[in-house]
Amino acid sequence: MGLFSGFFGGSGKEGGESGSKVPWLALSRLEQLDDIVEKSHSRPQVIFKHSTTCGISRMVLNMFNRNYGLSEGQMDFYFLDLHQFRDVSDGVATRFGIVHQSPQLLVVKNGTVVAHDSHGAITDLQLDTFV
Numbered sequence: 160m161g162l163f164s165g166f167f168g169g170s171g172k173e174g175g176e177s178g179s180k181v182p183w184l185a186l187s188r189l190e191q192l193d194d195i196v197e198k199s200h201s202r203p204q205v206i207f208k209h210s211t212t213c214g215i216s217r218m219v220l221n222m223f224n225r226n227y228g229l230s231e232g233q234m235d236f237y238f239l240d241l242h243q244f245r246d247v248s249d250g251v252a253t254r255f256g257i258v259h260q261s262p263q264l265l266v267v268k269n270g271t272v273v274a275h276d277s278h279g280a281i282t283d284l285q286l287d288t289f290v
Contacts, residue, residue: 181227183207186237189250195237196254199267203234203289207281208241208248208263215278216262222282223264233290234266 186195186206195204207223210216241248241261252259255267260277266289267273276284 181224181236182231183236183238186239186247187244189247191237191247192250192254195235195267196270198235199271200269202232203273203286204237204267205234205286206237206239206251206263206265206267208239208251208259208261208265210261211240211242213261219262219279219281226282229286229290234286 195206198204207220209220239247239251248259251257251265255265255272257263257265257272257275262281263275263277264281264284265272265275266284266286268289273289274284
């Protein structure tokens with residue numbers, strides 16, 4: 160479970176920088192997409208689709224972790240290991256009408272994707288503009 164152990168109680172080094180403040184939630188079930196849509200009506204929801212076998216995806220994830228600067232509770236952040244949960248990754252693409260890419264970040268607000276990007280452009284998204 161290397162990558163997830165860093166996010167969910169492990170050493171903290173495998174999921175990017177040690178001490179990352181991103182409050183990741185595991186996205187592992189299709190049913191969670193309904194919850195994300197519902198919650199998006201009260202605050203923005205973010206989905207980060209990550210490929211555990213891609214060096215670029217790892218680099219972008221590390222940059223995202225290092226540059227995260229939102230206050231607690233402004234958004235919910237979902238982390239999706241797209242290899243382990245391919246059905247969920249496909250469900251995200253279908254549900255939100257977004258072409259699958261990896262790495263990919265989606266911002267869901269009021270039930271729809273209001274911003275998305277992939278690869279290095281993820282770090283250019285100004286998440287605070289969606290709060």
